[in-house]
Amino acid sequence: MSEITVSESKDYFIKDGKPFFYLADTIWMAFSKLSESEWRDYLHYRKVQGFNVVQVSLFPLDHDNSADENELLPFMKNEDGTPDYYVRNDAYFNKVEKMIAVAAEYGITVALHLVWAHHIPDSWASKGHEERVIPEAQLYPIYSYAVERVKKYHPVYAISGDVRFENQAVTDYCMKVLKIVNELDNGALTTLHIAPGEQPDDSLIYNPALKFYSYQSGHSFLDQDNPEKFSAQFLKQLVKRPIVNTEPSYEGHKDGFREGRFRAEDVRRMAWSSLMTGAKAGITYGAHGIWSCHRRENFFNNASFSGIPYDFGTALRFPGAWDFSFAKAIFEDAKLYDIQPAQELLENPIPGCYCCKAEDKLAVYLPYNSEVILKKNVSKWHGRMIILEDHNVGVPVYYERDGKTIISVHDFNSDVLYVFSRN
Template sequence: MSDNHRYLVYADGSPFFWLGDTAWELFHRLNRDSCLLYLDNRANKGFTVIQAVILAELDGLHTPNAEGHIPLIHDDPTQPNEAYFQDVDWVIQQAAKRGLYMAILPTWGDKVYTDRWGIGPEIFNSRNAYQYGYFLGKRYRHQWNIIWILGGDRNPRNERDVDTWRALAKGIEDGVGDEDSCLMSFHPQPNDAGGSAAWFHKDAWLDFNMLQTGHCKDDPVYRQVIYDYGLTPVKPVLDGESLYEDHPVCFQPDKFGFSTAADVRKKFYWDLFSGAFGITYGCHDIWQFYSSAHVGINHPQRYWYEALDLPGSFQAAIVKKLMLSRPLVSRVPAEDVLMGDTLSGADHIVATRDADSNYMMVYTPTGKSFSVNLSVLRARQIRCWWFDPRNGEAKEIGEQTKPEIYYAQPPSSGYGNDWVLVIDNADADFPPPGTSPLKKVNDQTE
């Protein structure tokens, strides 16, 4: 955790940017060759975290994985199948070789309660959840690239559910044997009460809050991030599942069509500039690893391997490069610097700035003009850029004496013509936005 408890950092204090991908069925549906194809693609793009589920959603208990193994004997969490977990071991180790962290869900939530949908069956209670958690924690206690995510698309309904998740968390911590080396969060369903914070914000095991903001197009996800950002005690916040690329918008393809890279990209910036410490990309074809061997869930558009290079996956990596090209852990939301109407719907404009007053960024999703109060910038001379989220190009506007108000007219406008205005303290001598060298991660440096 960073000193201000807003970000994650490496052991040497350098910033860690969570660039996640939802690969929920990875352990369940991919054979080893396919797994390497997927991991290589994500590592080469600059992703840092792969989010996957051990007891998978799509009949993960009874349909064997691609190697022919089921995870549990007699659906008993206290009787893990060693052959299946050796397959899990292999995936984790291959991710580590590529510098990738695994954000692992011990189970999808339907194994705790189906709650209106889900294959299940319900197999967990607080006793066996602890035992299963202890098994996982002990098995992977020396594996450096694991982050634990409980929940699995479910919100607790009552104290029994809360107790079961807490028992799972306690089991993992006890199995690891060192709470400080056991990073953990909770993946909820969309809700209006702060995501994971609604039940677990003050629990010591919950190291950062996670939201799921859902699969509609212009929902104001920034409000949920801002809410969690303002909670005490202070904890980092992340949107762990937002609108997937290639997803039927609001699950209604006949009415709203399918999401595009522009729809997905917009939410990256809304999340980040409102206080999130990273982003999670998702592709509807990839989370389920749709192929000719499987029935598609909710209208996938193409096989998973054909979707690996959709534009949104490249543009997610561009976001990471932009954010790491400026000091990250001192970055704060900056809605107060925007003058006048910040607009609503698809046009909503957001801003972020350096708490040390050396830079500011403003995102306009549709190229609408805006005005910014620059009094918080500690500079006499400023250097300004237009950054293109579609291709990562930075166009220098130039250097000038800092005005009190900066009036900005983006290079183009209309849906999909989003732009980031970057305003630097000229004396800071930052490189062009998006061009700083990225931290190289491998199992030796960890």
């Protein structure tokens, strides 16, 4: 399995000497809940769709879980049913290594999320549930064992999961795990999976062992501008790294604690909002029912926030995954890896409309039908109009007026991406 690295420009990833668009799917609970045959069927389908990364939690999530009496657990239990972090269940770790090896067979990299928030002392997810916390004395025995077993497959390591840096103890805990990974798998691709709007401490930002930035834009219809805000948050960091939105809204997920669920067009808009505002190194998809490996007969313990998940087999075939796959195809075909946000080129700012540019190309994402006026004359450039809902490619109507480019209202009731290239 080839290793993913960071480009010299720090804008995107490289694999096998070529730009690599990081297209991930989210399946947090795979190790504890899926059989090998189910895992292979899942990987086959995502491989066909063009996915090249899958996000998996090393250990099961406690606060977002579908009860399954057959699930495999990483540690033995104490008499009161709590995990005994001093006694490994080797069968679980054998399965982890096997499943990562199988993913490598399909050419898919596993992004291994090591420490979820509920494992960290004094975090928002462990307060009142101290039995979930992995003792600091066990960090090295647990994570050195895991890293040594899987590093030959070149996984991506997310040091944290859903973390809020509410105190120094949380930061210190993450730093210790990052140090373990860096010592044992030096140069590996690493990141932090953080709660929406969180800002990592400078000790993490300036740590050379951290290789790329990631954020999650959240699961709320009220926060449609989160991708733009969070991309800007990391673009302004003095240490430049690739940026990925590793948790846009999951398709089929409830609108936080409110009613309503995200549809394919909703998550597609969040994806393009991320890619066009600076988080262009890739994008991560999620389907509500896939990440939890939910079966309709099982009880899910966080329905008040997320909604009851769809059955795994149903969620696997949600249409939004193809929209994310199409985004990857567009980036690869148009070679958009080097684009930079260029909102200043929009004469008539439109909510949710984003402009990017590179030396020889310009792209505009338009979420709904409207005329677009650019403060740049690209009327002689080659233009394409990509209808994102239908995955069709057309020719835009555009012309020059007073040194500006007018892109006429198009004929489709869909979001579109305009791509103009000089050559």
